[in-house]
Amino acid sequence: MAKQTIGLLFGGCSGEHEVSISSARAISRALTTPPNADRYQILPFYIQKNGEWQSGEVAQQVLASGQPLAVAEQPDRVSRSHLWQFPANVAEVDLWFPILHGPNGEDGTIQGLLQLTQTPFVGSGVLASALGMDKIVMKTAFAQAGLPQVKYLTVHRHEVWSNPCIFPKLCDRIEAELGYPCFVKPANLGSSVGIAKVRTRSQLEAALDSAASYDRRIIVEAGVTAREVECAVLGNDQPQASVVGEITYTSDFYDYETKYTEGKADLAIPAPLPEAITAQIQEMAVRAFLAIDGAGIARVDFFYVEQTGEVLINEINTMPGFTATSMYPMLWAESGISFVELVDRLIQLGLERTQR
Structure with a gap:
């Protein structure tokens, strides 16, 4: 069988541009590892911070180096007509893997564009992505689904x-x-x-x-005095929940520096929780995923108030970080699905969602 061409879309116009590049590098390695290497070929597309799309040597350079283009190479603004001049080889893509984080990446905007190309893609569609990004409407959806939250x-x-x-x-x-x-x-x-x-x-x-x-x-x-725990979800109409992980840190809260500075936070996978609490978190994670009509991938974050036994949902992330040391793939690794297999499953889920 001919290999399928995976359009690996990364970078983007958001403050999480560099995180996206790291995620793309990890996925690229997984796609070039057997048995994925026998099934797929990668076609990288890099979205600069100014919104311009690059493929070919530029995209390969960023993917290989792990570094964004220098600011001098990325003018703040490009002409509107240039923004719509996508690389010609987008027509070669069989399925998109949009590993974009934050605004303009996991908020439904890129998902709408990919949907218009009539090409399958990994992850949630426009509705779930928009709901998952906007914390206010997200909480409205959770309330409608009967999921307890902080005030x-x-x-x-x-x-x-x-x-x-x-x-x-x-x-x-x-x-x-x-x-x-x-x-x-x-x-x-x-x-x-x-x-x-x-x-x-x-x-x-x-x-x-x-x-x-x-x-x-x-x-x-x-504010609530609670343990911070996370659960990964994988699937479409019948999603599965992973084991539960816990984040601990010494900083005042889980801020940007703590998240992305090595040694600032510790992960416990699986989290040392009572079995009943773990089961409750997993059930709530799936309910949250279905409440926003999620697809393929999501990570759901919770507060466990140990003193009262309450579990409160915090938020859902429809395109979580995807490096080898990110919580999402680590939760699935502990659940028995390797990084390489996880990437393959997400591609198959993207194809399945489109076919149906």
């Missing part, structure tokens, strides 16, 4: 910036309804970008101002 409030940028009379009242409401500590987050960013844990009024004011600079919609969540 939260939605804030709009105009409440923070436009009227000096509104802002103090907003802070009063947050303090009255959520108290301290609480977390302030932009609604549509990943990897803990723009997130702050606050304990005082001055910290709250600064955090709201910062979050408003990233997004016009903000979510403020009540």
Whole structure:
């Protein structure tokens, strides 16, 4: 049988550009390892930070080096007509593997574009990707599915910036309804970008101002003393849940630096939890996946409040980090599915979803 051509799409216009390159390198290695090497051939496509698509030598160079193009090689802006001049060899792709993280990558935008090409792709479609990226509508979907969550409030940028009379009242409401500590987050960013844990009024004011600079919609969540656990999901209409993993760290919370600096966080896989709690987390992970109409891949994050026995859903990530040391593939490795096999399964799930 002829090999299928996998369009490996990476980089992207987001703050997680470098993480995407690391994920793509790991997937590339898996695709060139037997038996995948006998089934697939890779056609890499690199999206620069300015949105321009590159294939051929440029994409191969970035994939081989693990480094994005130098800023001097990526002008801030390219002409709109150039943005639509995709490389000619996109027509050779049999299936897309869009390993893009954050805005413009896992928020439904690239998924809509790939859907218009009428070519199968790995992962969730437009709806689930958009729901999974927007923390506010995500929580609405979880509430509708009966999944317990921490208490939260939605804030709009105009409440923070436009009227000096509104802002103090907003802070009063947050303090009255959520108290301290609480977390302030932009609604549509990943990897803990723009997130702050606050304990005082001055910290709250600064955090709201910062979050408003990233997004016009903000979510403020009540702090909770809990263990942070994660579960991976694999499948389409009948998804499976992996073993559960736990993240521990010494920093104040699981921020960007802690996530991506070696030695800042420890992973326990499987997590040392009571069997009943593990089963509950796995069941809730599948419910969350189905609630947003997920496909192929997702990682679902939870809080386990050990003192009360509560399990609270935090969020779902429809395109989690995919390096050899990322939580998602490590959870499946512990569940009996190797990295190489996992990549193959995701491709087959993408084909299955399109055929049906």
